[in-house]
Amino acid sequence: MGLFDNIGDAEIFERGKYLTGGFRGVLEVKRTIAKETIKSGIGFIVEFAVVESNMPDAHPVGAKATWFQKMSDKTVAFPSIKAFAAAVAGYETHQTTEIDDEVSPHLQGLLQHATDNPADNDLVGQLVRVETEQVKTRNDRDFTRHMWSPYVDREEHVIDAADEVSA
Secondary structure, eight states, rough: OTTTGGGGGGGOOOOOOBOTTTOOEEEEEEEEEEETTTTTTEEEEEEEEEEEEEEETOOOTTOOEEEEESSOOHHHHHHHHHHHHHHHHOOOOOOOOHHHIIIHHHHHHHHHHHHHHHTTTTTTTOOEEEEEEEEEOTOEEEEEEEEEEESSOOOOOOOGGGGGGGO
């Protein structure tokens, strides 16, 4: 038995390129992943390409960007993911009635389809605005908060929640 037996079966770890606090820009969704991680458990991961950036040195146009949402506490994870999906669908987070009526009924099916088909789903290719801010957690750790908003008005948006794939 050699030191490198079965090395060909090893999974190559992918590292995300996370946005820093103070970022304002537009991102294009490239891939949506649900993945078990060593440090944080299951995570919902969205990979983006930077389309517009106020930080060209740190996050230039065309660069990869990653958003990781830890799923261990769904009371935190679900609202964050819902805010992201609503923004992609063309809604501001304060439009709670519209989001509850138009997005929420289709969210589970949309996200399941998105993670089952990471590079080929209705989120891929969509544009979304994001602003980030650096905050401290209760444990005094750095955390980057993402505030999502639509790239275009609802009337102009190509995603129609009523047409999303349902589980």
